[in-house]
Amino acid sequence: MDTLPTEVQPRPIRFRDEPAMHHGGAYVAPGRRATAGAWLYPCPEQCRDDGPLGIWIGPADEPGRQVLICPSCGLDCT
Numbered sequence: 001m002d003t004l005p006t007e008v009q010p011r012p013i014r015f016r017d018e019p020a021m022h023h024g025g026a027y028v029a030p031g032r033r034a035t036a037g038a039w040l041y042p043c044p045e046q047c048r049d050d051g052p053l054g055i056w057i058g059p060a061d062e063p064g065r066q067v068l069i070c071p072s073c074g075l076d077c078t
């Protein structure tokens with residue numbers, strides 16, 4: 001049974017235009033972008049979530065199209 005929150009934002013997954021410079025001061029792979037959504041923090045640079053847990057979003061029936069994101073700012077951490 002799928003218990004992951006796969007419906008936290010509308011489909012398809014939308015990304016912000018600008019790439020993240022860092023994630024609350026932590027390294028981010030070049031070109032990573034945050035997903036669009038009403039996140040706790042407005043951008044990855046201001047994120048204070050340093051926890052290890054991400055959430056998978058995207059179509060549950062197409063795992064290859066799912067994205068692992070930070071639950072506080074929506075940054076793509078796949």
Ligand SMILES: [Zn+2]
Pocket residue numbers: 023044047048049070071072073074075
């Ligand atoms: Zn974050």
